[in-house]
Amino acid sequence: MPRISLAAAVLLLAPLPAHAQDPLQVLATVGMIGDIAAQVGGDCVQVSTLMGPGTDPHLFTPAPSDLRALQGADLILYGGLHLEGQLGEVLAKLGQSRPVVAVSEGAVPEDQRLTAKDLPDPHVWMDPGLWKGTVPVIAASFAEARPDCAAQIAQNAASIEAQIAALDQWARISLETIPEAQRTLVTAHDAFAYFGRAYGLHVAAIQGISTTSEAAIADIDAVAGTVVAAKVPAVFVESTVNPRTIQALLQAVSARGGTVQIGGQLYSDSMGAADSPDGTYIGMIRHNVSTITTALGGTLAPWPEG
């Protein structure tokens, strides 16, 4: 369906009336936002997530059922910074009749945002210290819609902020143990720049910050050169990106006489399965930090209590 008719279809539907004591119907575009929102809002909100595990937000286009879900929400949370590349017009239309909040844009001051080739890098969740900044943004939007819940929301927000701070500290201590010569993180698409900046890792990726164009042979060759020259021990596949890209990299490394292992699968743009330990924001980052630290020769710090 062309984008113009998506936006038109949204306009045809009237917003649903909300009753003050019913849970606020919140729709989050991606799981990393939905998980934080559910914890911040507690019983005062009911959160659903548009894009499930394994869905690539750069490529996501809404089906009619997705448009109905968006339309039925009292409040919509999205990342922004071009994360939801195909949803811009739809979100703008929906914003005429309900709050539509760009949480990454609200959380990250402009001077701390990363760009690549003049485009904003939307992968803010990879730096827990920055992602913590989405909590007050989400809390403020909920408290405005449900002032009767403001005290509970503030308490929940303080709790999740403390948990993310502990996650950040654990990640920092763990990743610091990776030997200096092995601190290069190679992935299929460029989702880890915030992660690399936060924890002092050099980041190399075959595709850019979006997955909308195919990996080019020249890009695969360039990264293969980096892997061989830096003797990178392991490269990583991503849950939302076709593994063919990394398989092509392994062949290119081999053709240059190098060897490299696959260090495991990382969650870049979606969380793990809902019923798995990786199906939360904290679980997702814990999985990534554990996988990267171990594969690059570091040692994990003890997991913080509580």
Ligand SMILES: [Zn+2]
């Ligand atoms: Zn991405």
